[in-house]
Amino acid sequence: MIQRFEISDARYELKNGAGSDAIHKDPQYAYAVTKLLDGNGISGTGLAFTLGEGNDLVCRAAGFYASRLQGHGIETLMADFGNTFNELSNEQQFRWLGPHKGVVHLGLASVTNACFDLWAKKRGLPLWKLLISLSPEEIVNTLDLSYLEDVLTREEAIQLLRDAAPGAPAREAVLAAGYPGYDTSVGWFSYEDEQVRENCKAALDKGFVAMKLKVGSKDALRDIRRANIVRETVGSNVKVMLDANQQWTLPQAIAICEELKNMNPYWVEEPTHPDDVQAHTILAKSVAPVKLAVGEHVPNRVLFKNYLQAGCAGFMQVDAVRVGGVSEFITISLLCRKFGVPVVPHVGDMGQLHQHLVLFNHIAMGHEALFLEHIPHLSAHFVHPVRIENGVYITPQEPGSSCDLK
Amino acid sequence: MIQRFEISDARYELKNGAGSDAIHKDPQYAYAVTKLLDGNGISGTGLAFTLGEGNDLVCRAAGFYASRLQGHGIETLMADFGNTFNELSNEQQFRWLGPHKGVVHLGLASVTNACFDLWAKKRGLPLWKLLISLSPEEIVNTLDLSYLEDVLTREEAIQLLRDAAPGAPAREAVLAAGYPGYDTSVGWFSYEDEQVRENCKAALDKGFVAMKLKVGSKDALRDIRRANIVRETVGSNVKVMLDANQQWTLPQAIAICEELKNMNPYWVEEPTHPDDVQAHTILAKSVAPVKLAVGEHVPNRVLFKNYLQAGCAGFMQVDAVRVGGVSEFITISLLCRKFGVPVVPHVGDMGQLHQHLVLFNHIAMGHEALFLEHIPHLSAHFVHPVRIENGVYITPQEPGSSCDLK
Numbered sequence: 001m002i003q004r005f006e007i008s009d010a011r012y013e014l015k016n017g018a019g020s021d022a023i024h025k026d027p028q029y030a031y032a033v034t035k036l037l038d039g040n041g042i043s044g045t046g047l048a049f050t051l052g053e054g055n056d057l058v059c060r061a062a063g064f065y066a067s068r069l070q071g072h073g074i075e076t077l078m079a080d081f082g083n084t085f086n087e088l089s090n091e092q093q094f095r096w097l098g099p100h101k102g103v104v105h106l107g108l109a110s111v112t113n114a115c116f117d118l119w120a121k122k123r124g125l126p127l128w129k130l131l132i133s134l135s136p137e138e139i140v141n142t143l144d145l146s147y148l149e150d151v152l153t154r155e156e157a158i159q160l161l162r163d164a165a166p167g168a169p170a171r172e173a174v175l176a177a178g179y180p181g182y183d184t185s186v187g188w189f190s191y192e193d194e195q196v197r198e199n200c201k202a203a204l205d206k207g208f209v210a211m212k213l214k215v216g217s218k219d220a221l222r223d224i225r226r227a228n229i230v231r232e233t234v235g236s237n238v239k240v241m242l243d244a245n246q247q248w249t250l251p252q253a254i255a256i257c258e259e260l261k262n263m264n265p266y267w268v269e270e271p272t273h274p275d276d277v278q279a280h281t282i283l284a285k286s287v288a289p290v291k292l293a294v295g296e297h298v299p300n301r302v303l304f305k306n307y308l309q310a311g312c313a314g315f316m317q318v319d320a321v322r323v324g325g326v327s328e329f330i331t332i333s334l335l336c337r338k339f340g341v342p343v344v345p346h347v348g349d350m351g352q353l354h355q356h357l358v359l360f361n362h363i364a365m366g367h368e369a370l371f372l373e374h375i376p377h378l379s380a381h382f383v384h385p386v387r388i389e390n391g392v393y394i395t396p397q398e399p400g401s402s403c404d405l406k
Numbered sequence: 407m408i409q410r411f412e413i414s415d416a417r418y419e420l421k422n423g424a425g426s427d428a429i430h431k432d433p434q435y436a437y438a439v440t441k442l443l444d445g446n447g448i449s450g451t452g453l454a455f456t457l458g459e460g461n462d463l464v465c466r467a468a469g470f471y472a473s474r475l476q477g478h479g480i481e482t483l484m485a486d487f488g489n490t491f492n493e494l495s496n497e498q499q500f501r502w503l504g505p506h507k508g509v510v511h512l513g514l515a516s517v518t519n520a521c522f523d524l525w526a527k528k529r530g531l532p533l534w535k536l537l538i539s540l541s542p543e544e545i546v547n548t549l550d551l552s553y554l555e556d557v558l559t560r561e562e563a564i565q566l567l568r569d570a571a572p573g574a575p576a577r578e579a580v581l582a583a584g585y586p587g588y589d590t591s592v593g594w595f596s597y598e599d600e601q602v603r604e605n606c607k608a609a610l611d612k613g614f615v616a617m618k619l620k621v622g623s624k625d626a627l628r629d630i631r632r633a634n635i636v637r638e639t640v641g642s643n644v645k646v647m648l649d650a651n652q653q654w655t656l657p658q659a660i661a662i663c664e665e666l667k668n669m670n671p672y673w674v675e676e677p678t679h680p681d682d683v684q685a686h687t688i689l690a691k692s693v694a695p696v697k698l699a700v701g702e703h704v705p706n707r708v709l710f711k712n713y714l715q716a717g718c719a720g721f722m723q724v725d726a727v728r729v730g731g732v733s734e735f736i737t738i739s740l741l742c743r744k745f746g747v748p749v750v751p752h753v754g755d756m757g758q759l760h761q762h763l764v765l766f767n768h769i770a771m772g773h774e775a776l777f778l779e780h781i782p783h784l785s786a787h788f789v790h791p792v793r794i795e796n797g798v799y800i801t802p803q804e805p806g807s808s809c810d811l812k
Contacts, residue, residue, distance in 0.1 A: 054499065060463055150685060275708040276711070300681065
């Protein structure tokens with residue numbers, strides 16, 4: 001039984017321009033951490049991610065939700081977590097502050113993730129192993145499918161998982177091989193050209209075959225120059241993703257993407273405002289065959305549904321520490337599966353939690369094992385930091401979701 | 407010069423089911439109040455509205471933004487407020503918590519509204535009078551039009567206001583006649599049938615020719631029965647609006663609206679999730695010629711733009727205590743003017759602020775003077791409560807935006 005909870009505000013300084021992008025010149029990395037303590041000495045840890053300022057607001061929201069879970073047994077809770085999620089996210093007064101977005105939804109993410117962590121630890125299993133052991137009905141019982149009735153009913157969700165089951169044993173090969181990673185840290189926004197070049201070479205040496213460059217400069221020529229540097233350094237067989245962090249207007253995005261096409265990016269990420277499905281739809285047509293990636297700032301399943309219905313996103317970057325935690329991450333992954341769009345999470349959790357979730361998505365849902373973002377800057381702070389070898393994530397074996405902080 | 411600021415958390419209990427709707431069984435009405443104090447004994451008051459729980463989070467966000475305005479002169483600030491708004495709403499760490507939505511955006515609304523209030527008081531004018539006295543360029547200087555470049559440039563915004571100017575003197579007739587109101591309080595969700603009937607009669611006696619009923623019950627027959635009661639009681643010449651407060655799934659909305667069409671609603675409000683532009687687009691086609699009204703929970707100009715581009719909303723209910731304050735309210739009103747959609751604000755401010763804004767929208771922008779929602783439950787708490795006589799808002803004459811609380 002969940003006897004009590006602790007919320008903590010954990011903030012970490014970054015060094016030498018790490019984490020910088022076109023918007024965020026000088027970020028911190030911060031977690032609103034929920035710890036749920038049961039009576040048997042087991043605790044579940046859940047994270048929501050922010051960039052520092054205001055992390056205390058998310059902590060307060062998490063505390064509001066966590067207080068409602070005291071006295072519940074974790075197995076009972078998770079057997080019907082979809083309804084709990086629905087109730088918490090629609091709590092009648094608090095709902096006004098979203099609904100289903102911003103500070104309150106980040107707080108719900110932190111608490112939801114603590115529930116899944118506690119559940120896995122209670123069973124003594126790494127989260128990925130718990131999730132793939134559940135039946136389609138048990139998985140869907142953890143989801144809130146409300147406001148998706150027009151595209152994904154409960155029955156369809158169960159059927160998607162049933163249809164994927166026969167191929168699961170073969171896909172478990174990924175557990176030994178490791179899930180591929182890509183390197184996000186070669187080209188933070190404030191890095192000089194020479195540093196980008198060196199980082200690309202180092203990433204190749206580490207075995208990465210995909211990496212990301214921050215663009216979205218006010219100086220379009222800088223973006224183009226840096227993109228070409230990366231392409232020249234890594235050659236034509238490495239996947240290079242360009243991330244504009246919402247800095248372009250639609251007319252700007254159309255113009256600069258026309259230029260950036262020349263270096264053959266694997267995707268263009270967050271070209272403009274994350275709420276603007278219509279602008280992404282127009283841009284997607286203009287930039288084809290290059291694809292767009294969105295999701296880092298998309299707050300909930302409803303907006304993801306609209307993106308999928310519009311057909312404008314080639315890759316969905318849902319982040320379980322931005323949407324309402326593991327539960328809504330799985331919901332959105334099911335939506336993406338139905339629409340045939342790959343899920344490549346943004347890793348506000350530094351990949352700790354998502355390494356479990358992409359294994360589940362691949363094995364149990366049949367999503368392609370494409371690659372998972374890797375950001376190393378907080379690895380010293382986790383009890384069980386992700387391990388990357390030869391460019392792949394080594395499958396975690398410790399019980400839980402690997403989110404405990406030192 | 408803004409020397410200091412005070413943030414206060416003001417919460418008010420409601421009585422006997424007032425304020426109840428399909429989601430909110432037992433709401434409070436609450437304001438995150440920003441007070442900006444200049445050196446000359448003048449203070450500007452701005453509100454953001456919530457339903458109680460979490461109002462403290464909005465207060466903290468407002469404090470963050472307000473602290474950045476200390477030391478600024480109000481005239482200098484407002485001469486270029488669009489850029490200030492852009493900078494505040496994109497503050498590099500805080501932005502993550504939205505962007506442009508939820509708790510942080512509500513906090514920004516409170517601070518923005520305090521700036522406009524202070525500006526009007528400094529000039530000794532009611533806000534409506536200040537706003538209609540400004541040139542098109544001065545108005546547009548208070549706006550942040552970023553992410554709207556594909557549909558509304560600065561030049562187009564100025565031209566819209568210029569084009570409306572010749573008709574303004576004739577439209578000032580509304581100042582003496584009063585802006586029409588409609589009564590939202592005839593049919594709160596928890597009211598019994600007989601009370602709804604009595605309230606409708608009382609509203610007619612007070613001179614209202616438009617009123618609103620809360621629907622969105624799990625029991626569709628209850629909705630239909632109550633809607634028919636209102637229609638029978640008020641006759642066919644009174645406009646009756648139905649408000650579902652987001653409670654229907656899309657399939658449910660399609661089915662029940664087919665039934666509700668029979669009582670000829672003037673609009674159907676918030677039928678489903680406020681982020682779901684696509685669902686509203688499908689529903690709008692199904693429910694035509696009845697129109698949809700949305701906006702109460704739409705957080706920013708980008709999502710309003712998408713609603714307008716989709717052509718699915720017959721009425722836009724932008725609320726200046728939900729979006730980023732007066733500045734973004736005017737931005738969205740300009741967008742609506744361009745797309746030919748009427749603005750009928752939701753009044754989280756109880757109409758105190760919006761009585762000024764609809765006068766500006768009508769006189770200076772050429773929007774139709776349709777009607778403004780009236781909710782009386784907090785009138786005892788305002789220094790200058792709105793005055794309604796014979797169903798019209800009496801034009802306020804006190805300096806400022808009428809938002810000072812006792």
